[in-house]
Each structure stands twice: as structure tokens, then as C-alpha cells.
Amino acid sequence: MDTQKPFVIGVDLGGTNTVFGIVDARGNILAENSIKTQAYKTADTFVEAGVVCLTPLIQQVGGVSNIAGMGIGAPNGNYYSGAIEYAPNLSWAHEGVVPLAKMFSSQLGGLPVRLTNDANAAAMGEMAYGAARGMKNFIVITLGTGVGSGIVVNGQLLYGHDGFAGELGHVTMVRGAEGRPCGCGRTGCLEAYCSATGVARTAREILANTRRPSLLRNKPAEELESLDVSIAAGKGDEVANEIFQFTGKMLGEACADFAAFSSPEAFIFFGGLCKAGNLIMKPIEEAYNQHVMSIFRGKAKFLVSGLMNANAAVLGASALGWEE
Amino acid sequence: MDTQKPFVIGVDLGGTNTVFGIVDARGNILAENSIKTQAYKTADTFVEAGVVCLTPLIQQVGGVSNIAGMGIGAPNGNYYSGAIEYAPNLSWAHEGVVPLAKMFSSQLGGLPVRLTNDANAAAMGEMAYGAARGMKNFIVITLGTGVGSGIVVNGQLLYGHDGFAGELGHVTMVRGAEGRPCGCGRTGCLEAYCSATGVARTAREILANTRRPSLLRNKPAEELESLDVSIAAGKGDEVANEIFQFTGKMLGEACADFAAFSSPEAFIFFGGLCKAGNLIMKPIEEAYNQHVMSIFRGKAKFLVSGLMNANAAVLGASALGWEE
Numbered sequence: 001m002d003t004q005k006p007f008v009i010g011v012d013l014g015g016t017n018t019v020f021g022i023v024d025a026r027g028n029i030l031a032e033n034s035i036k037t038q039a040y041k042t043a044d045t046f047v048e049a050g051v052v053c054l055t056p057l058i059q060q061v062g063g064v065s066n067i068a069g070m071g072i073g074a075p076n077g078n079y080y081s082g083a084i085e086y087a088p089n090l091s092w093a094h095e096g097v098v099p100l101a102k103m104f105s106s107q108l109g110g111l112p113v114r115l116t117n118d119a120n121a122a123a124m125g126e127m128a129y130g131a132a133r134g135m136k137n138f139i140v141i142t143l144g145t146g147v148g149s150g151i152v153v154n155g156q157l158l159y160g161h162d163g164f165a166g167e168l169g170h171v172t173m174v175r176g177a178e179g180r181p182c183g184c185g186r187t188g189c190l191e192a193y194c195s196a197t198g199v200a201r202t203a204r205e206i207l208a209n210t211r212r213p214s215l216l217r218n219k220p221a222e223e224l225e226s227l228d229v230s231i232a233a234g235k236g237d238e239v240a241n242e243i244f245q246f247t248g249k250m251l252g253e254a255c256a257d258f259a260a261f262s263s264p265e266a267f268i269f270f271g272g273l274c275k276a277g278n279l280i281m282k283p284i285e286e287a288y289n290q291h292v293m294s295i296f297r298g299k300a301k302f303l304v305s306g307l308m309n310a311n312a313a314v315l316g317a318s319a320l321g322w323e324e
Numbered sequence: 325m326d327t328q329k330p331f332v333i334g335v336d337l338g339g340t341n342t343v344f345g346i347v348d349a350r351g352n353i354l355a356e357n358s359i360k361t362q363a364y365k366t367a368d369t370f371v372e373a374g375v376v377c378l379t380p381l382i383q384q385v386g387g388v389s390n391i392a393g394m395g396i397g398a399p400n401g402n403y404y405s406g407a408i409e410y411a412p413n414l415s416w417a418h419e420g421v422v423p424l425a426k427m428f429s430s431q432l433g434g435l436p437v438r439l440t441n442d443a444n445a446a447a448m449g450e451m452a453y454g455a456a457r458g459m460k461n462f463i464v465i466t467l468g469t470g471v472g473s474g475i476v477v478n479g480q481l482l483y484g485h486d487g488f489a490g491e492l493g494h495v496t497m498v499r500g501a502e503g504r505p506c507g508c509g510r511t512g513c514l515e516a517y518c519s520a521t522g523v524a525r526t527a528r529e530i531l532a533n534t535r536r537p538s539l540l541r542n543k544p545a546e547e548l549e550s551l552d553v554s555i556a557a558g559k560g561d562e563v564a565n566e567i568f569q570f571t572g573k574m575l576g577e578a579c580a581d582f583a584a585f586s587s588p589e590a591f592i593f594f595g596g597l598c599k600a601g602n603l604i605m606k607p608i609e610e611a612y613n614q615h616v617m618s619i620f621r622g623k624a625k626f627l628v629s630g631l632m633n634a635n636a637a638v639l640g641a642s643a644l645g646w647e648e
Contacts, residue, residue: 136485137484137485137489151585151586153477153478153482153484154477154478154480154482156478158477158478158585158586159587160461160477160586160587160588161460161461161587161588161589161623161624162587162620162623163587164587164619164620165461165585165586165587166584166585166587167584167587167617167619168584168585170584170617171581171584171585172577172580172581172615173499174499175497175498175577184617184618185618186615186617253496253499256496257495257496257581258585260489260490260491260492260494260495261475261482261489261490261492261495261582261585261586262475262482262484262489262585263483263484263485263486263487263488263489263490263491264484264485265485291496291510293491293494293508293510294508294509295488295491296486296488299485299486300485
């Protein structure tokens with residue numbers, strides 16, 4: 001850490017907004033601003049707008065000479081290449097490779113810029129400022145529109161041979177014809193069951209297969225969302241709790257396989273679903289301890305992100321800024 | 325690497341024999357000797373016999389001052405503790421923790437001694453002397469009595485939080501009641517299908533479910549071994565090839581999940597089953613490319629160990645001796 005340069009920039013590049021933040025070494029976000037990610041036709045005009053947005057923030061902390069580096073968390077971000085590669089949901093990056101790190105760096109006087117995907121950024125954030133402080137082996141699982149993961153081994157993010165390691169949302173949980181179709185084009189992936197849309201689908205399936213009363217019947221089935229399940233489960237709704245049992249079992253069994261891989265000290269969950277607290281965390285941990293190899297049983301911690309209330313994505317990305 | 329000390333000791337501690345070898349920096353085994361692992365009642369007497377066996381080998385290369393270190397590959401060996409922990413198949417280590425590294429070190433004048441499990445030792449050997457030279461991200465899968473693995477990430481063995489990472493033989497391939505019982509006490513593990521006994525079981529199941537002629541019917545079903553399947557497959561036996569298709573599909577689908585985890589440059593297979601060459605390797609690679617996420621498809625190499633004909637276990641363990 002360059003003590004001469006007390007700040008880093010964190011960038012959370014999402015499908016809707018791109019948020020820029022100036023962060024200090026303790027994880028305080030001192031200044032923040034954002035632009036609409038998809039209001040630009042090309043990557044060049046996006047970067048231009050980003051620099052315009054950033055400039056007053058940088059001036060606020062005394063200029064770029066006070067900034068150690070910048071980190072970007074972005075969908076399909078590749079750490080090795082510093083590029084966004086074929087991101088299906090970004091209008092200016094869905095058909096090619098956008099070397100975003102290099103583009104920002106050259107617009108910011110050669111500032112070191114690193115880029116990774118959003119789940120890896122979340123793991124960096126947990127290690128620097130969150131629930132994984134002091135840990136060297138842990139896995140962050142993000143439960144959102146998709147299911148993502150950031151795997152830390154020996155204190156380093158696991159990028160693998162090509163920069164794409166840590167796609168734990170796409171391990172196969174249900175093999176063969178029974179598996180649900182997944183957004184990745186295959187079937188039976190963890191994401192197809194445990195993402196927000198996966199949970200909503202489970203809700204519709206369970207409601208259709210039973211006549212039991214449920215708060216979830218107050219809404220047309222096709223409008224049900226993961227959040228409705230959380231709210232109903234919080235009110236003690238039996239069907240909603242069954243949905244969480246099913247989801248938690250799937251996640252717990254997946255974590256049992258992940259333990260056989262990297263034997264982490266903790267599994268840290270991040271995203272909307274975790275706001276249900278023990279209603280989802282308990283089924284996960286129970287299924288894990290029931291299914292994991294005996295040498296791992298009872299050892300791993302199951303934690304909710306320590307960054308849920310802060311702007312975790314900005315903080316996580318900013319942690320990359322200290323790497324230089 | 326200490327150029328003043330040109331040799332290391334590699335120890336392959338197996339259920340039957342314990343082989344000691346003196347190895348140089350190019351991976352030549354200059355001298356070798358062995359003792360019977362289970363001819364001793366206690367760990368103390370085993371270590372004593374090991375030192376007696378080693379002493380003339382050490383003298384042959386000019387004494388212990390020429391030895392940089394010693395590496396031991398042993399079942400249930402834990403790298404962090406340097407101990408064999410509750411090894412079910414070792415008479416003097418099945419009920420406790422034997423700090424073998426420390427015991428040998430103190431008998432050898434404080435020589436640095438490191439210990440790991442046999443599959444991790446195999447991965448070290450591939451990286452130092454075998455098919456993984458120059459690779460920083462790869463997975464070795466050992467197909468023997470059991471299915472083991474050694475995972476290398478960023479050029480380092482993945483030991484995890486407690487030293488027990490890399491148990492890929494025990495990821496769950498068949499969930500629920502259909503899963504075969506596994507030696508670990510659970511069901512549906514990769515090992516239950518792809519170990520030597522797993523392959524023999526597949527053979528018995530397929531033979532019982534069909535009336536097709538097969539060379540495998542020349543032996544009583546209960547005496548069939550994995551090797552019989554290899555020999556029959558080599559002769560073009562259709563049923564034997566179906567057994568390899570089934571086994572290869574299981575391994576390929578498992579590797580597809582492993583890619584989502586650590587995205588390795590190569591999967592390296594080691595053990596008797598690999599001697600069947602393409603008859604088993606082709607089904608593995610085909611199933612992998614069929615099942616893996618599209619971003620990984622066609623990227624990973626599928627290799628047979630580069631150490632199959634040398635004393636790979638001794639070489640692998642010896643690679644640990646250079647770590648000091």
C-alpha cells in the first residue's frame with residue numbers, strides 16, 4: 001500500500017448504473033457519483049463520460065497524485081486482460097472485447113487500473129473491509145439475478161488459467177433431462193435454482209403442486225419474485241419456508257462439493273436473499289453438514305456479507321486499487 | 325533451491341511398501357530402498373527402520389549435508405501439520421495423529437521434512453518433472469483404489485484452510501437414493517464410480533443388465549477387476565468400451581464442474597486406468613466439452629501423467645524437499 005497515496009477509486013459497473021467512489025484505507029467512501037451505463041453507444045463515449053463524472057471527485061481529494069489506483073468490478077470482467085469480454089447485458093460490450101482498464105488508465109494520466117468481475121470484486125471487498133478480514137481461504141457466493149462466486153485461496157483471488165475461474169453458479173446440481181434450463185444455455189446449474197429467478201420458479205412450482213394456503217397466493221404466480229418469498233417466510237408462511245428449505249438444501253449440497261475442492265474457512269453469502277437471515281442460512285448450513293465429507297463437517301463458517309449495508313460493490317472494486 | 329545441496333529425499337509411503345529415494349534436481353532417482361510399511365507396531369519403530377534403510381543411501385551421495393530436504397507422500401498426510409491423521413489403512417496411524425515429518429527430521433539431524441497426501445505429491449511431481457512443467461494452474465486426478473486429486477493454483481498446491489483441500493474423488497455425482505455407496509460413508513461420490521473398484525462394479529452391473537457377448541464373461545463376475553476391462557477394451561470388446569464410456573462420461577462431467585471452480589490449463593490423469601490411453605481419455609474429453617460452460621469449452625488439455633513409467637510417487641514426494 002502506497003502510504004503517499006491515501007485513496008483508491010472503486011467502480012461498480014452494473015447493467016443500469018455505473019457508480020464511481022473514492023475510498024480510503026479504512027473502507028470509507030468519501031465521495032461518490034454515477035452515470036447511466038447504457039446511455040452510451042460506444043465504449044469510448046462511456047469512458048469519456050466516466051472521466052467527466054470522476055474528475056470533480058478526484059479534485060475533492062487533492063488530485064490524481066493522491067490516488068494509488070482504480071479497481072473496476074464489471075460483468076464478464078477478466079482480471080488478466082483488464083477487459084470486459086462479450087458481456088451479454090452491456091450494449092457497448094456484448095459483441096467484443098473492451099479493454100476498459102487500459103482505456104480508463106490512459107484517460108487518467110496512466111493511473112494503474114485493474115478490472116475483475118463483480119463477484120470477485122465482492123470477495124476482494126470482504127477480505128479488505130468485510131466478513132473475511134484476516135481470512136486466507138474463503139468463498140463468497142453472490143445470490144442475485146444470477147449466482148456468482150469469488151474464491152480466495154492462500155489470500156489470493158482464484159482467477160485460473162484464463163481469468164474465468166470461480167463460476168460456481170454453473171456447477172451442475174441436477175444432471176440429465178430433469179435439470180432446469182439455465183441462462184448459460186445448459187441445464188441443472190446451481191444458478192437455475194438459487195438465483196432470484198430460480199427461487200421465483202421454485203415458488204411457482206411448489207404452489208402449483210399443492211393446495212396449501214400461502215401468502216404467496218395473494219399475487220398472480222407469474223409476478224412472484226424472490227423478495228415476496230422472503231417477506232412471506234419472515235411472516236412464518238409454511239410454503240415460503242419450504243421454498244427456502246429447497247433453496248438452502250441446493251446451496252448447502254453445492255458448498256459440500258466446494259469444500260472438497262478448496263476447504264475454505266468460511267462461505268460468505270451476499271445479495272438480496274441473505275436479507276432473510278437464518279431463514280435461508282440455517283437450511284444452507286444444515287444441508288452442508290449433512291452432505292459434506294466427515295473431515296470437513298462442522299468446520300466451515302456460514303456468514304452473511306459484512307458489507308450488505310455499505311456500497312459493497314464499490315468497496316470491493318476499490319480493493320483492487322491497492323494492488324499496485 | 326539450495327545449490328550447495330544438490331539432492332533431496334522422496335518417500336512414497338504406501339499401504340504395503342514405503343520407498344525411499346535420493347533424487348537430483350533433474351528428477352533422476354540415484355538410489356532407492358524400501359521397507360514394509362506395516363511390519364512395525366508403532367510409528368516410532370517404523371521411523372527407526374526408515375532411518376536405518378535411508379542411512380546407506382544418504383552416505384552414497386556424500387552424507388546429509390548434501391541433502392536439501394525430504395518430502396513424504398502418505399495417505400491422509402496433512403501438509404500444514406506434517407502429520408498423518410487417522411489413516412484407516414495404516415496399522416500404526418489409524419487411531420491418531422502421527423507427526424511423521426517432525427519424527428523423521430529429529431532422527432536426521434534437523435533435516436527439513438515436509439509431508440503431504442499421495443495425490444498432492446503426484447501433482448508436485450508433475451509440476452517439477454512431468455506433464456505440468458511450466459504450468460501454474462492444473463489438476464491431477466489419480467485413478468487407483470480410490471480417486472484422489474492434487475489441485476495447483478497460481479503455481480501453488482491448494483491445501484485450503486485445514487490442509488485437506490483437493491478431495492475431488494468425493495464430489496457428489498449422483499444425488500439422492502440412486503447414488504452408489506462410497507468408502508467415505510456417503511453415497512454418489514465420483515470415487516464410487518471411477519476408482520478401480522467402481523469400474524469393476526460398473527462392469528458387473530452392465531454385464532448383469534445385458535446378454536451381449538463379452539470377453540468379460542470369461543471370468544466370474546465377482547472376480548472382475550478394472551484391469552480386465554482395460555484388456556478387453558483394448559481388444560475391441562463392445563461391453564468393455566461401454567464401461568469406459570460410462571466411466572469417462574462421469575469423469576468428464578466432474579471435470580466440467582472443476583473448470584467452473586479453478587479453470588485449469590490441464591487435467592492430468594494418473595494411475596492404472598490411464599494405461600488404456602484414448603479408450604478412456606477420449607470419452608473423458610468428449611463428455612467434458614459437451615457439458616462444460618461455453619467459455620471453457622475446448623480450452624483445457626487432457627493429459628496422461630508424464631511420470632507413469634518412472635517411480636512417480638517418490639519423485640512427487642521428493643519435489644517437496646526443494647521447498648525449504
